[in-house]
Amino acid sequence: xxxxxxxxxxxxxxxxxxxxxxxxxxxxxxxxxxxxxxxxxxxxxxxxxxxxxxxxxxxxxxxxxxxxxxxxxxxxxxxxxxxxxxxxxxxxxxxxxxxxxxxxxxxxxxxxxxxxxxxxxxxxxxxxxxxxxxxxxxxxxxxxxxxxxxxxxxxxxxxxxxxxxxxxxxxxxxxxxxxxxxxxxxxxxxxxxxxxxxxxxxxxxxxxxxxxxxxxxxxxxxxxxxxxxxxxxxxxxxxxxxxxxxxxxxxxxxxxxxxxxxxxxxxxxxxxxxxxxxxxxxxxxxxxxxxxxxxxxxxxxxxxxxxxxxxxxxxxxxxxxxxxxxxxxxxxxxxxxxxxxxxxxxxxxxxxxxxxxxxxxxxxxxxxx
Numbered sequence: 001x002x003x004x005x006x007x008x009x010x011x012x013x014x015x016x017x018x019x020x021x022x023x024x025x026x027x028x029x030x031x032x033x034x035x036x037x038x039x040x041x042x043x044x045x046x047x048x049x050x051x052x053x054x055x056x057x058x059x060x061x062x063x064x065x066x067x068x069x070x071x072x073x074x075x076x077x078x079x080x081x082x083x084x085x086x087x088x089x090x091x092x093x094x095x096x097x098x099x100x101x102x103x104x105x106x107x108x109x110x111x112x113x114x115x116x117x118x119x120x121x122x123x124x125x126x127x128x129x130x131x132x133x134x135x136x137x138x139x140x141x142x143x144x145x146x147x148x149x150x151x152x153x154x155x156x157x158x159x160x161x162x163x164x165x166x167x168x169x170x171x172x173x174x175x176x177x178x179x180x181x182x183x184x185x186x187x188x189x190x191x192x193x194x195x196x197x198x199x200x201x202x203x204x205x206x207x208x209x210x211x212x213x214x215x216x217x218x219x220x221x222x223x224x225x226x227x228x229x230x231x232x233x234x235x236x237x238x239x240x241x242x243x244x245x246x247x248x249x250x251x252x253x254x255x256x257x258x259x260x261x262x263x264x265x266x267x268x269x270x271x272x273x274x275x276x277x278x279x280x281x282x283x284x285x286x287x288x289x290x291x292x293x294x295x296x297x298x299x300x301x302x303x304x305x306x307x308x309x310x311x312x313x314x315x316x317x318x319x320x321x322x323x324x325x326x327x328x329x330x331x332x333x334x335x336x337x338x339x340x341x342x343x344x345x346x347x348x349x350x351x352x353x354x355x356x357x358x359x360x361x362x363x364x365x366x367x368x369x
Contacts, residue, residue, distance in 0.1 A: 001033060002034040002205050004201075011050070038091045038129060046101045065111065072124075093129045109142050116151040155207050157182035160184070164183070167181040211306055225247060290367060302356070302358070303355075304355040305337075310331060312332065315356055341356055
């Protein structure tokens with residue numbers, strides 16, 4: 001759901017970005033992408049980059065702080081030019097350097113401090129991207145050993161190629177920047193999406209606290225519709241699942257009257273109407289296929305790990321009806337939901353991507369199980 005975009009900075013390798021326009025940003029934002037704008041500006045004084053941070057010690061590295069503030073100003077100008085909104089996190093890319101070089105490290109921290117304070121004044125959030133053993137280690141040391149000496153970034157993006165798909169690293173204390181981290185866990189490699197092969201770095205993202213469970217939508221004034229399994233319901237059946245069935249059929253405008261927790265002929269007729277409408281075998285019973293189609297009915301947005309919506313709740317319910325996954329109905333597309341989707345895809349003979357596309361929704365809407 002996120003894409004890093006090199007926005008600004010004198011050391012940015014791609015000097016020209018003709019495709020990076022306000023129209024492009026607006027279009028990708030509408031599609032649901034999160035834009036992570038990166039600035040590759042001045043680099044550490046102890047590196048070979050052509051434009052570096054001033055490491056003079058005068059007035060507690062005042063020159064480096066001033067350079068950091070200037071970097072923030074030029075970044076915001078570039079940000080406004082492409083229509084990025086206020087409160088956007090701007091990521092300062094500090095490449096690898098020797099953290100044991102005291103003046104180099106302290107001038108980098110002063111530069112980050114100036115960058116952060118100026119971004120905050122201009123209405124944006126401060127992010128830092130770096131090798132976990134470089135600037136990330138430096139800011140963690142500043143946080144623990146000299147608290148209050150520097151204005152530290154709001155979010156951290158660390159490169160640590162250990163292949164662990166999480167935001168954990170031994171370079172940060174567990175509580176440090178909790179819920180405000182991105183882990184670049186895999187270096188450059190080729191991936192193919194939609195028939196297009198591109199070279200990417202892979203990242204696991206948890207910022208803003210991570211995906212939040214969306215507000216629970218009440219059904220029929222509070223009728224429970226979330227279950228680990230649903231089971232076949234027929235004439236004479238009773239209980240909370242029958243009541244859930246009646247509620248969902250009422251929401252489909254196929255059933256009227258009271259919800260009585262008993263599967264009567266009125267309920268059977270409503271089930272038959274739903275089955276005909278969705279081209280299912282007409283039995284009058286709430287079969288597995290009927291449950292899958294009924295529980296998944298609605299919009300069909302692209303959903304994958306990190307998604308959070310009521311549509312994900314519909315997906316989780318439908319998977320519980322179609323499989324033995326017994327998912328908690330949270331509305332958050334987590335790794336467990338991904339595994340259930342992969343199992344569902346594999347059982348039906350499709351590629352196990354774990355991504356719920358319109359094709360997967362079509363299978364669910366058709367009651368395939």
